[in-house]
Amino acid sequence: xxxxxxxxxxxxxxxxxxxxxxxxxxxxxxxxxxxxxxxxxxxxxxxxxxxxxxxxxxxxxxxxxxxxxxxxxxxxxxxxxxxxxxxxxxxxxxxxxxxxxxxxxxxxxxxxxxxxxxxxxxxxxxxxxxxxxxxxxxxxxxxxxxxxxxxxxxxxxxxxxxxxxxxxxxxxxxxxxxxxxxxxxx
Amino acid sequence: xxxxxxxxxxxxxxxxxxxxxxxxxxxxxxxxxxxxxxxxxxxxxxxxxxxxxxxxxxxxxxxxxxxxxxxxxxxxxxxxxxxxxxxxxxxxxxxxxxxxxxxxxxxxxxxxxxxxxxxxxxxxx
Numbered sequence: 001x002x003x004x005x006x007x008x009x010x011x012x013x014x015x016x017x018x019x020x021x022x023x024x025x026x027x028x029x030x031x032x033x034x035x036x037x038x039x040x041x042x043x044x045x046x047x048x049x050x051x052x053x054x055x056x057x058x059x060x061x062x063x064x065x066x067x068x069x070x071x072x073x074x075x076x077x078x079x080x081x082x083x084x085x086x087x088x089x090x091x092x093x094x095x096x097x098x099x100x101x102x103x104x105x106x107x108x109x110x111x112x113x114x115x116x117x118x119x120x121x122x123x124x125x126x127x128x129x130x131x132x133x134x135x136x137x138x139x140x141x142x143x144x145x146x147x148x149x150x151x152x153x154x155x156x157x158x159x160x161x162x163x164x165x166x167x168x169x170x171x172x173x174x175x176x177x178x179x180x181x182x183x184x185x186x
Numbered sequence: 187x188x189x190x191x192x193x194x195x196x197x198x199x200x201x202x203x204x205x206x207x208x209x210x211x212x213x214x215x216x217x218x219x220x221x222x223x224x225x226x227x228x229x230x231x232x233x234x235x236x237x238x239x240x241x242x243x244x245x246x247x248x249x250x251x252x253x254x255x256x257x258x259x260x261x262x263x264x265x266x267x268x269x270x271x272x273x274x275x276x277x278x279x280x281x282x283x284x285x286x287x288x289x290x291x292x293x294x295x296x297x298x299x300x301x302x303x304x305x306x307x308x309x310x311x
Contacts, residue, residue: 024295025295028295028296028297029294029295029296079199082199082203083199083202083203084206092198093198093199093202096197096198096199097199099197099199100197100199100200103197103273103294104273104294104295107273107274107275107294108273108275110273111273111274111275111276114276114278115276115277119276119278121244122244122273124196124244124246
């Protein structure tokens, strides 16, 4: 992911890195096929508002986060394949599997960014299972959502990887000031 | 003589996968212990005769590289092989782990063959 390319090329390279990381994770760890879907700029209704969302933060040379969104049935299938056990309902193990898959997908992006920009860290993942939730990122930096499809047999469903990357120094400073302010409140 | 193994990862999912791969590997495995971070791992090392450690890097409380340093600095554990299994794929992290004395480095996502080949290598060494 080179910063010397034009913004359009850089954006396309980032998307390819996330697609390849997601493909490698799903094919290698779950032995399932993945079909690439379209890429969206992040909008309020781009991603599902029910199901599982796993989130990991990125910090260091680039700040931001990455999220994996999927419905309950696909999350159970992914956990069943990963842990070689049958899951029909979301439980701690299904949520832990979603967290680890998100960690691996965004970890691939982090490794690619580190090659260009320098050391970065990944946060411990957070997983939410809920109905009718709304999630948003601060309106800073580069934000996009990539759609994928996966499944087994007659069943397939979409899942989404959302990435938010903040590289501009003024926005990174703003985030740090905001974090300091909240820390002082606590 | 079966090898007692310690798996160190904050993800219960990864600990479960590695447990399964160890049991399926064509090497004699004895007890398999688990720890959720480096501090827990040191407690396990103190109370059991562990012959191999498989450790993540990014963990709370004490990360995998700190654990590696601690184990290599202790004469009682210095010779225990430690394999890092992690999403950390940067060259810098790999070099750091190898310089600290890691016996191997497997990047997540991993295949069963990658883990089992590494076990075979260590058991034959």
